Amino acid sequence: MSGHAIVITSGKGGVGKTTTTANIGLGLAKHGRKVALVDADIGLRNLDIIMGLENRIVYHLVDVVRGRCQLRQALVKDKRFPHLSMLPASQIDQKESITPEQMRDLTTQLKESFDFVLIDCPAGIEQGFRNAVAGADEAIVVTTPDVSPVRDADRVIGLLQQSLGEPQLIINRMDMDMVKRGEMLNQQDVLDILAVRLLGLVPDDEEVIIAGNRGTPVILNDHSRSGKAYDRIARRLLGEDVPIPELDGTGGRMHRLGKMFFWR
Amino acid sequence: MSWGTIVQRLFGTKGSKDEAKGRLQIVLAYDRLGLSVEQIEALHKDILETISRHISIDTDPGLTLKGKK
Ligand SMILES: Nc1ncnc2c1ncn2[C@@H]1O[C@H](COP(=O)(O)OP(=O)(O)OP(=O)(O)O)[C@@H](O)[C@H]1O
Numbered sequence: 001m002s003g004h005a006i007v008i009t010s011g012k013g014g015v016g017k018t019t020t021t022a023n024i025g026l027g028l029a030k031h032g033r034k035v036a037l038v039d040a041d042i043g044l045r046n047l048d049i050i051m052g053l054e055n056r057i058v059y060h061l062v063d064v065v066r067g068r069c070q071l072r073q074a075l076v077k078d079k080r081f082p083h084l085s086m087l088p089a090s091q092i093d094q095k096e097s098i099t100p101e102q103m104r105d106l107t108t109q110l111k112e113s114f115d116f117v118l119i120d121c122p123a124g125i126e127q128g129f130r131n132a133v134a135g136a137d138e139a140i141v142v143t144t145p146d147v148s149p150v151r152d153a154d155r156v157i158g159l160l161q162q163s164l165g166e167p168q169l170i171i172n173r174m175d176m177d178m179v180k181r182g183e184m185l186n187q188q189d190v191l192d193i194l195a196v197r198l199l200g201l202v203p204d205d206e207e208v209i210i211a212g213n214r215g216t217p218v219i220l221n222d223h224s225r226s227g228k229a230y231d232r233i234a235r236r237l238l239g240e241d242v243p244i245p246e247l248d249g250t251g252g253r254m255h256r257l258g259k260m261f262f263w264r
Numbered sequence: 265m266s267w268g269t270i271v272q273r274l275f276g277t278k279g280s281k282d283e284a285k286g287r288l289q290i291v292l293a294y295d296r297l298g299l300s301v302e303q304i305e306a307l308h309k310d311i312l313e314t315i316s317r318h319i320s321i322d323t324d325p326g327l328t329l330k331g332k333k
Pocket residue numbers: 010012013014015016017018019020041046121122123172173174202203204205206208209212226
């Protein structure tokens with residue numbers, strides 16, 4: 001039986017694609033699935049450092065495509081979950097050094113050995129985007145609730161509808177204090193505009209930055225709100241009916257101030 | 265400032281930023297060199313040869329530097 005390939009994309013840069021790929025990948029692996037993460041951001045790889053696997057890279061995606069090594073030689077196994085592997089991007093090549101056909105072949109090959117193949121897409125809608133999308137069966141679009149990422153998400157959703165079909169949406173970095181003050185688009189506002197299925201909401205959480213510092217994605221921190229949000233998303237991808245809770249205000253700036261004085 | 269930060273301040277434990285800095289320094293050292301796998305392996309071989317001229321080392325392939333471990 002062949003696995004399922006999902007591309008994580010956004011249009012706008014810096015909205016959380018790599019963070020999402022790492023956390024959903026670990027989430028699916030935690031639930032026992034065989035997972036391959038593919039860093040398709042050739043020239044600007046970051047999935048390795050976010051996953052904490054940067055010191056174990058020998059070969060990379062372009063080496064595989066060029067036949068300089070076997071696919072399995074380039075896969076970096078995650079010691080935390082042996083059935084989770086990462087295929088790093090090359091840091092010294094260009095997006096144009098591979099073609100969509102080559103990415104499709106690579107993904108097909110990975111799907112033979114893994115239940116899920118998650119592809120971390122570069123920002124933009126050029127060749128890097130086309131490569132990342134080429135081998136995918138479906139797409140997840142990540143946005144933050146700001147005007148320019150939402151606008152770019154709409155453009156990407158349009159492009160995806162022509163090729164892969166309807167993507168699902170993750171709204172990342174929601175700040176419920178701002179939402180309550182009416183200073184940030186809420187989930188309904190974003191859905192009214194983008195008209196796609198919502199896969200999940202992730203709060204803005206300083207734990208994500210700490211997790212990045214450590215190379216230990218936030219889903220491995222059972223107490224973090226964002227980690228729990230990523231776990232719910234992973235379970236939804238596995239077909240579990242996990243309701244999307246209203247994010248509460250805790251964890252925002254006011255809450256952090258409160259935490260200085262009270263044990264919570 | 266979170267509760268965790270207060271605990272860190274009180275007990276003198278370190279935050280994660282030093283870890284971030286150390287990891288970045290190593291990663292960037294390699295990124296800036298822009299070496300290919302062949303070049304890293306060749307460099308590694310040369311280093312091992314040089315060292316082994318002065319001290320006896322085990323050149324078992326299990327010990328060879330695969331990537332940057
Ligand atoms: N939920 C969150 N709360 C707080 N910070 C976050 C959250 N999600 C992502 N970030 C931060 O936002 C920054 C960008 O995240 P990330 O690298 O995942 O984005 P990206 O879409 O992959 O970027 P690029 O387009 O450059 O590839 C990182 O510094 C990350 O720590």
